[in-house]
Amino acid sequence: MANIDVESEVQGNVWKVEVAVGDQVAQGDVLMILESMKMEIPVEAPAAGRILELRVKPEDSVAEDEVLAVIET
Amino acid sequence: MPGPFRKLLVANRGAIARRVIRACDKLGIRSVAVYSEADAGAPYLAEASETLALSGSTAGETYLNIPALVDCVKRSGADAVHPGYGFLSESAAFAVAIEDAGAVFVGPSPRFLEMMGDKINARALMTELGLPVFAGSGAVADLDAALQAAERIGYPIMLKPAGGGGGIGMRALRDADELSRTFSQARKLVTAAFDDDTLFLEACIASPRHVEIQVLGDGKGGAMHLYERDCSLQRRHQKVIEEAPAPGISRQELDLLATKAAAVAGAMNYDSAGTVEMLRDADGKFGFLEMNTRIQVEHGVTEAVTGIDLVATQIELAAGGRLPEQPPLDGFAMEARVYSEDPRTGLPSTGLLSHLRVPDMFGVRIDTGYAQGQAVTPFYDPLLAKVIGWGTTREQAVGRLLVALKGLEIRGVQTNIPLLEVVLQDDEFLAADLDTGFLDRRRWLPFK
Numbered sequence: 351m352a353n354i355d356v357e358s359e360v361q362g363n364v365w366k367v368e369v370a371v372g373d374q375v376a377q378g379d380v381l382m383i384l385e386s387m388k389m390e391i392p393v394e395a396p397a398a399g400r401i402l403e404l405r406v407k408p409e410d411s412v413a414e415d416e417v418l419a420v421i422e423t
Numbered sequence: 424m425p426g427p428f429r430k431l432l433v434a435n436r437g438a439i440a441r442r443v444i445r446a447c448d449k450l451g452i453r454s455v456a457v458y459s460e461a462d463a464g465a466p467y468l469a470e471a472s473e474t475l476a477l478s479g480s481t482a483g484e485t486y487l488n489i490p491a492l493v494d495c496v497k498r499s500g501a502d503a504v505h506p507g508y509g510f511l512s513e514s515a516a517f518a519v520a521i522e523d524a525g526a527v528f529v530g531p532s533p534r535f536l537e538m539m540g541d542k543i544n545a546r547a548l549m550t551e552l553g554l555p556v557f558a559g560s561g562a563v564a565d566l567d568a569a570l571q572a573a574e575r576i577g578y579p580i581m582l583k584p585a586g587g588g589g590g591i592g593m594r595a596l597r598d599a600d601e602l603s604r605t606f607s608q609a610r611k612l613v614t615a616a617f618d619d620d621t622l623f624l625e626a627c628i629a630s631p632r633h634v635e636i637q638v639l640g641d642g643k644g645g646a647m648h649l650y651e652r653d654c655s656l657q658r659r660h661q662k663v664i665e666e667a668p669a670p671g672i673s674r675q676e677l678d679l680l681a682t683k684a685a686a687v688a689g690a691m692n693y694d695s696a697g698t699v700e701m702l703r704d705a706d707g708k709f710g711f712l713e714m715n716t717r718i719q720v721e722h723g724v725t726e727a728v729t730g731i732d733l734v735a736t737q738i739e740l741a742a743g744g745r746l747p748e749q750p751p752l753d754g755f756a757m758e759a760r761v762y763s764e765d766p767r768t769g770l771p772s773t774g775l776l777s778h779l780r781v782p783d784m785f786g787v788r789i790d791t792g793y794a795q796g797q798a799v800t801p802f803y804d805p806l807l808a809k810v811i812g813w814g815t816t817r818e819q820a821v822g823r824l825l826v827a828l829k830g831l832e833i834r835g836v837q838t839n840i841p842l843l844e845v846v847l848q849d850d851e852f853l854a855a856d857l858d859t860g861f862l863d864r865r866r867w868l869p870f871k
Contacts, residue, residue, distance in 0.1 A: 363801065
């Protein structure tokens with residue numbers, strides 16, 4: 351068991367959050383979609399596990415490398 | 424006749440805002456620049472006669488905010504508004520709001536914005552006026568209607584939003600299975616993105632060339648063309664490299680197409696600058712794609728090979744002016760769009776432009792709305808600069824473009840310049856073996 355931080359690769363906004371705390375996700379599942387420079391950027395689960403924390407909600411602005419969610423594997 | 428303008432408000436940002444301000448200077452018109460909080464440091468603000476701040480930074484709060492922009496028009500006393508490209512440039516509601524505020528919208532009359540904004544209408548009108556159109560459907564209300572229409576047209580097929588643009592909500596589908604699985608999802612996406620959720624189908628052309636005709640109309644049936652631009656090099660339906668003339672297609676064939684496009688603009692009494700976008704299939708057959716009722720990002724390519732100042736002409740036509748004389752085609756021009764993005768992943772790159780050096784070279788034009796020390800933010804599109812090389816041969820245009828790209832120094836954000844340099848030295852590219860799948864086929868390019 352380990353906790354994995356899911357970080358944003360870009361500066362932008364949260365457009366949609368596709369999961370809730372407690373959800374089981376597989377590696378590669380889309381957790382949320384960010385928007386930056388008129389582009390949609392899906393954020394995928396780096397590993398399978400359970401969503402322990404969601405640190406952002408739709409319309410939040412996010413910085414590069416900001417932690418968006420924490421997955422418990 | 425509205426007569427010559429005294430003061431023009433630029434309802435846009437970046438390179439096109441700067442370009443419109445320059446056209447105003449040339450025509451002796453005072454310019455008003457508006458700017459969002461994120462654009463407060465933009466270099467063209469010092470070049471405008473007046474500036475007005477918009478509150479907020481998102482596009483919705485600022486350059487898409489009709490009441491806020493109308494308020495700026497009234498406060499500044501501007502008698503004309505140039506919408507640039509993107510944002511509200513093709514919004515009939517904005518054009519009407521500007522007219523209601525007592526100013527002239529520098530673009531076609533609202534009815535043309537409406538007519539061409541609905542892609543199904545546009546297809547029907549162009550068919551009627553004699554432009555070639557590939558097989559397609561009217562509005563498909565549900566999956567059953569879509570499946571029936573697709574059967575008639577044949578797979579693969581494109582599913583498109585009637586009110587769309589920029590490739591949003593567009594899908595290429597291989598067969599009935601894929602159409603069935605995708606239809607409701609596509610509808611949801613389109614409903615979220617556009618006011619109009621109508622979908623239609625169009626034949627999917629394998630490996631097409633994108634060739635577009637620049638037209639001008641005076642609103643009294645007078646119309647002309649300014650030749651074509653080839654914009655086949657695209658990624659994610661966004662143009663990356665554009666050139667004129669279109670290489671590898673006979674002048675006779677291109678002139679025939681351009682003449683037809685001008686005739687269509689004349690037949691509908693079109694009253695501004697516009698672009699008739701066509702696809703050309705592998706057999707050399709052209710079909711209408713859409714008509715853009717605004718100045719294009721790549722207008723500088725046409726300016727380079729015709730000597731016509733398209734933005735000034737657009738402003739003069741809006742003031743009731745006459746069409747220019749038909750210019751000859753002079754040389755070859757090629758534009759590369761420099762995007763702020765990670766060249767390996769294609770992801771947006773934001774940050775402070777710690778260094779920006781724009782070279783001044785013979786046969787080269789560089790349009791940018793940025794200056795050193797300014798931030799590139801996530802709020803707007805990633806276009807940093809447009810670099811155009813001109814030459815008496817295509818090879819010379821490519822060569823000058825390459826040298827200019829090497830001389831364009833940008834630090835603080837990542838750019839696609841390394842990719843552009845590879846493409847400009849690619850054998851197939853140099854042999855003009857182009858189609859819209861060109862960039863996607865190259866494994867070293869992002870977003871495979």
